[in-house]
Amino acid sequence: MNLYHSLPEEIQSLIDRHKNQSRTDFEDRIGKPGYIPNQPDVIIDVIAALAHGKNVLLKGPTGAGKTKLAETLSYLFHQPLFSVNCSVDLDAESFLGFKTLDYQEGKQVIDFVPGPLVQAMKYGHFLYIDEINMAKPETLPLINGVLDYRRTITNPLTNEVIQAKEGFNVIAAINEGYIGTTRLNEALKNRFIVFELSYIQGEQLKTLIQNTTSLNDVKQINAFVQLSADLVEAARQGKVAEEAASIRALLDACDLSSIIPPKRAILRSIIDKLEEDREKEVVRNLAETLF
Structure with missing residues (x-):
């Protein structure tokens, strides 16, 4: 049975009101369905949170379906999904993009290549931050303003103030207790609604x-x-x-x-x-x- 049609009518209506129906240059980034919830209410509650503009944090062991759930949400909302895979080497450029040399009309110029955060904000799409607690604690405050009511960031590489377009949302995933992970500080965690996922059986x-x-x-x-x-x-x-x-x-x-x-x-x-x-x-x- 189609996942969308298996959802309650009020949840279908919620999706339809917030669905990105337009064709974009990022159709290949729209996820595929496939997530099967262990707890039937989980996917309904996550949809409700995203439809109200909330940031979502998915907690659970490796292989519990966090990435698959993010892809399924992208499919349901018809929203391209930009991704950041966190590690101890994560820096501002991983989120924001980088400068590079280019040639325009025969002249050498410095061009800026936007990263996943900038693109998701400018186009109003989803940003998926995988293993967010693998990032260095000093890197994550960069996105505090993106995650609260302001939905803005000043790009330190270009000094551009970026205001997120309507539809932009952040989905993050976390594996707790694994080597290389750290505890999320309370200021960051409070910017998310948290969902605990477990293995399906x-x-x-x-x-x-x-x-x-x-x-x-x-x-x-x-x-x-x-x-x-x-x-x-x-x-x-x-x-x-x-x-x-x-x-x-x-x-x-x-x-x-x-x-x-x-x-x-x-x-x-x-x-x-x-x-x-x-x-x-x-x-x-x-x-x-x-x-």
């Missing part, structure tokens, strides 16, 4: 495997759904790292299992990513009981 996961992977063996699909449940429980008990329960990794294993034996697919997609031998052994034992 059961029939929803079965549907996702059937719709997005090459695996069509029903018995194996059911076994992978059970493996996922076992891995989530093992991660909850501290027996394995959260990355072992990643849905993204599980889907990779399902794709490989359409060609190679499932236990080898699990080895390549899940086990070999883990650092500790005891964690590898836990996953290996779970796979042995199911396949």
Whole structure:
């Protein structure tokens, strides 16, 4: 069933009122649907927040579908999605753009190439900031004015004051507790509405495997759904790292299992990513009981 038509009528109306119907030069940046919510109210609540101009922060373990949800929201609102992938090396240019030498009418000139933040603001599109808590704390205050009621920024590279066009919104994602991450300061966190995402399970996961992977063996699909449940429980008990329960990794294993034996697919997609031998052994034992 089409995701849009599965939403309540009042949410459909909310989307329609805020939908960017115009054709743009960034049609290739409009995301594709595919997010399946573990909690049915999550996608409705995120849509409501975006439709009211709120910034959205998606929290959850790796592979829980944060990026896929952002792409699905881009699809529903028909909004191009500009992205920033944060790291400890993130600087102002990663958000704003950079200066470069160009030639116009035979003369050398300094040109400015706009970055994802500038383009999203000027065209009124979505900005997706992935792993925002990987950025250096001194970099993020740059966007405080973008995230509050002002919706403005003074570009230090050009001195241009940029006012966000209507429709501009920020969706950020965060993985808490991972190496290299830091705590978001309260001033920044207070500029977002926070949504906690968890791994999908059961029939929803079965549907996702059937719709997005090459695996069509029903018995194996059911076994992978059970493996996922076992891995989530093992991660909850501290027996394995959260990355072992990643849905993204599980889907990779399902794709490989359409060609190679499932236990080898699990080895390549899940086990070999883990650092500790005891964690590898836990996953290996779970796979042995199911396949």
